[in-house]
Amino acid sequence: MHYDVFNGDADGIIALLQLRLASPKQTQLITGVKRDIKLIDKLDLTTQDSLTVLDVSMAKNMDGLLAALEKGIDVFYADHHQSGDIPTNPTLEAHIDLDANTCTALIIDKLLAGQYHLWAITAAYGDNLIAVADDLADAQGLTLEQKEQLKELGTLINYNGYGAKVDDLHYHPADLYQALTKYASPFDVIADTQSPYYTLKDAYQTDMDQALSIEAKYRSDKLGLFELPNNAASRRISGVYGNLLANQSPDSAHAVLTENADGSYTVSLRAPLSNKQGAGDICIQFETGGGRAAAAGINRLAKEDVDTFIRTVEEFYP
Incomplete structure (x- = not known):
């Protein structure tokens, strides 16, 4: 069995989409909500299996990766999150780039020599690499529209990838990936009125309107912090809402706190776009935190630790 293991967000889905458009293969899809990243551990692997792993932190999957490599399993791994020490093993092909201005789909785009470049640009936009995506789009001669x-x-x-559980999402990420595989170009998705684009477009606007109606819980020249209520709409919109805030005020960090059922918060943190560093370093200081330089999160932050979180963010950025 070959397993395609991938993050359920735009970057993970589109990275795999490019690979399988270029090299179709019968595989078992392993994915989940965006924050469900310890995916290799879920597999009961045999020596006859092989893996493609995309857009999930190697550091968070190291135990599962090492176990697979010990069995002699071939692993193709591409990612831009924290990697830890990359194992040296003849059955591991690793393409790791931690640059804050890249994403997994762009790594795959280079490996495929731009075969599905428009999809890679779409992923860069989805991963909030707006300036990078704009430059790539301009080089392609795309119009503003x-x-x-x-x-x-x-x-x-x-x-679509954000939620505490798959039931929060409009599409299971595996289903969304499979729905997109019939489109060689992202413009084909938009042209098809029956595509997931239209379902997600309507749902996104409804959720975003709710988020935009909420005032900041805390604001300084270094950080804007917003608290969303405990409901599925908040969990769905939290990440892209954080991206929107970051683009509106590029010199400030932004945090979106979504209340969990146990009273804690799920945190989405965005580094200032003018200084895309530190988000992962900040969040990893908290027990359930992690991420990359430009964008990171904490799965459970106790309410009594919010002030500590604010202080940690503000002390990081001079």
């Missing part, structure tokens, strides 16, 4: 279309599609695919 076409750029906005790819940005919206990438944002919508990314929006």
Whole structure:
């Protein structure tokens, strides 16, 4: 059995989409909500299996990865999150790039020599690499309208990945990936009125309107912090809402707190776009935190630790 293991956000889905459009293969899909990243551990692997792993932190999957490599399993791994020490093993092909201005789909795009470049641009937009995506789109000669279309599609695919559980989502990420595999170009998705684009577009606007009606819980020149209520709409919109806030005020960090059923918060943190570093370093200081330089999160932050979180963010950025 070959397993395709991938993050359920725009970057993970589109990275795999490019690979399988270029090299179709019968595989078992392993994915989940965006924060469900310890995916290799879920597999009961045999020596006859093989793995493709995309857009999930190698550091968070190290135990599962090492177990697979000990069995002699071939592993193709591409990612831009924290990796830890990359194992040296003849059955591991690792393409890890921690640059804050790249994403997994762009790593795959390079490996495929731009075969599905428009999809890679869409993923970059979805991963909030707006300036990078704009430059790539301009190099392709895309019009302003076409750029906005790819940005919206990438944002919508990314929006679908956020939730505490799959039931929060409009599409299971595996189902969304499979629905997109019939489109060689992202513009084909937009042209098809029966595609997931239209379902997600309507749902996104409803959820975003709720978020935009909420005032900041805390604001300084270094951080804007917003608290969303405990409901599925909040969990769905939290990440892309954080991206929107970051783009509106690029010199400030932004945190979106979504209340969990146990009274704690799920945190989405965005580094200032003008200084895309530190988000992962900040969040990893908290027990359930992690991420990358530009964007990171904490799965459970106790309410009594919010002040500590605010202080940690503000002390990081001078």
